[in-house]
Amino acid sequence: MKKFVVILLLAVMGYYISITFFDIGFGDSHLVEGVVPVKDAYLNETVNSLNVANTVTSIVVNFRGFDTLGEVTVLFLAVTALGGILYKKRHQAGERSVLFSASKVVTSGSKLLFPAIVLLGAYVFIHGHLSPGGGFQGGVIIATGFLLMLLAYENFTVGHNTLSVIESLAGITFAGVGIWGLIYGGSFLENFLPVGTLNDLFSGGVIPIIYIAVGFKVAAELTGVIYTVLHEKG
Amino acid sequence: MIGAAVYSIRQKDLLYATIATGIISLVLSVLFYLLQAPDVALTEAAIGVALTTIIFIITIRNTVRYEDEHDNKEKFKSGVK
Numbered sequence: 001m002k003k004f005v006v007i008l009l010l011a012v013m014g015y016y017i018s019i020t021f022f023d024i025g026f027g028d029s030h031l032v033e034g035v036v037p038v039k040d041a042y043l044n045e046t047v048n049s050l051n052v053a054n055t056v057t058s059i060v061v062n063f064r065g066f067d068t069l070g071e072v073t074v075l076f077l078a079v080t081a082l083g084g085i086l087y088k089k090r091h092q093a094g095e096r097s098v099l100f101s102a103s104k105v106v107t108s109g110s111k112l113l114f115p116a117i118v119l120l121g122a123y124v125f126i127h128g129h130l131s132p133g134g135g136f137q138g139g140v141i142i143a144t145g146f147l148l149m150l151l152a153y154e155n156f157t158v159g160h161n162t163l164s165v166i167e168s169l170a171g172i173t174f175a176g177v178g179i180w181g182l183i184y185g186g187s188f189l190e191n192f193l194p195v196g197t198l199n200d201l202f203s204g205g206v207i208p209i210i211y212i213a214v215g216f217k218v219a220a221e222l223t224g225v226i227y228t229v230l231h232e233k234g
Numbered sequence: 235m236i237g238a239a240v241y242s243i244r245q246k247d248l249l250y251a252t253i254a255t256g257i258i259s260l261v262l263s264v265l266f267y268l269l270q271a272p273d274v275a276l277t278e279a280a281i282g283v284a285l286t287t288i289i290f291i292i293t294i295r296n297t298v299r300y301e302d303e304h305d306n307k308e309k310f311k312s313g314v315k
Contacts, residue, residue: 132272
């Protein structure tokens with residue numbers, strides 16, 4: 001009986017949803033006549049008034065900046081939950097661990113590669129408004145560099161306090177830029193800096209600042225995740 | 235890519251299954267690049283290939299390697315986790 005009711009309910013919902021979608025028609029523009037489609041508005045505004053070479057970045061950070069703030073918050077909450085779950089286990093005695101001393105080749109290679117990886121990550125998030133990539137990608141690349149070091153060196157540690165300070169500062173920067181925009185521009189995350197010229201490093205207003213903050217935040221969070229998981233003894 | 239996906243589901247050895255998911259991500263990031271979405275390709279390459287795979291491997295190292303080990307109640311109770 002219960003199942004029957006559920007199926008009936010789903011059928012009714014599916015019927016109304018399909019009616020709505022059949023009205024639109026596949027591939028048609030479902031916008032009112034005479035209104036500029038949102039994609040054209042984004043493309044025009046990105047190049048003409050915001051002076052950002054990478055359209056994806058301008059949408060992610062400027063037009064949909066509030067969503068990005070939400071995403072960063074979700075990541076932060078996930079990391080907090082992971083730390084909370086694994087914290088108790090870490091202090092119990094365990095014989096199995098991932099950590100063991102690596103060979104000379106691995107340690108030397110990691111030492112050579114680590115600065116290059118961190119540099120690449122920093123490049124990716126500093127140039128987020130010019131080339132593909134951005135805060136999230138750069139942060140993850142930096143975190144993989146730290147992962148390499150953590151795997152190669154048994155005693156390589158990352159200070160939890162340092163990580164949380166970096167993460168908090170980056171988060172505060174993001175939110176602070178948003179509130180600054182609210183004060184000076186009229187809406188949250190409004191652009192209040194000069195936009196500069198297209199394809200310049202200092203262009204796009206607040207976008208580089210926000211992406212550098214996001215990069216630091218993501219790098220700190222994911223390094224924390226890796227560190228917590230690696231040092232958790234099963 | 236589909237072959238790797240099927241393999242990762244069918245495989246009982248979780249380590250091989252994880253590596254198969256890494257291969258899926260690798261092919262997916264190449265696909266994203268070919269479809270002119272380099273931003274997404276970069277994300278997929280960094281997160282899918284490197285980070286997720288490594289975290290899964292660490293988890294497998296810390297817990298159990300084979301799928302059937304979960305059914306082994308004795309071992310489950312007496313120690314590993």
